[in-house]
Amino acid sequence: MKVAISRVTLEQIMALCVADRDEVCGLLLGAPGRIDAILPAANIASDPARHFELDPAVLIAAHRAARAGGPAVIGHYHSHPSGVAMPSATDAACAAPDGGFWLIVADGEARLWIAGAKDGGVVRFVEAMLDIR
Numbered sequence: 001m002k003v004a005i006s007r008v009t010l011e012q013i014m015a016l017c018v019a020d021r022d023e024v025c026g027l028l029l030g031a032p033g034r035i036d037a038i039l040p041a042a043n044i045a046s047d048p049a050r051h052f053e054l055d056p057a058v059l060i061a062a063h064r065a066a067r068a069g070g071p072a073v074i075g076h077y078h079s080h081p082s083g084v085a086m087p088s089a090t091d092a093a094c095a096a097p098d099g100g101f102w103l104i105v106a107d108g109e110a111r112l113w114i115a116g117a118k119d120g121g122v123v124r125f126v127e128a129m130l131d132i133r
């Protein structure tokens with residue numbers, strides 16, 4: 001699967017991620033096959049250097065805006081400040097098998113994953129190709 005993203009949006013995500021030593025997170029807005037914009041959210045995890053938890057107020061507001069005709073929430077992004085741009089064991093254990101996009105940033109690279117079906121209690125992620133425009 002190929003998912004389009006503008007260079008400007010991707011650079012916006014990368015800039016937010018390098019600016020923080022903790023995990024950075026936010027929502028991806030757009031449509032199936034297309035990331036149009038991001039909505040940064042505070043990481044409210046108790047251990048933000050190693051985990052992320054999106055500020056639920058941002059999530060609720062984004063879903064409410066989507067219902068009112070705004071862009072759909074198609075997934076989220078987060079960074080791994082000292083890891084690789086692949087879903088961690090924690091990500092796989094916490095993910096919902098909902099087909100949502102997981103954009104993960106680490107070490108200057110961004111990779112996109114789709115949360116697939118659950119297998120053995122954990123979500124299996126499938127990598128998607130970012131079509132940078």
Ligand SMILES: [Zn+2]
Nearest residue numbers: 080087088091
């Ligand atoms: Zn992660």
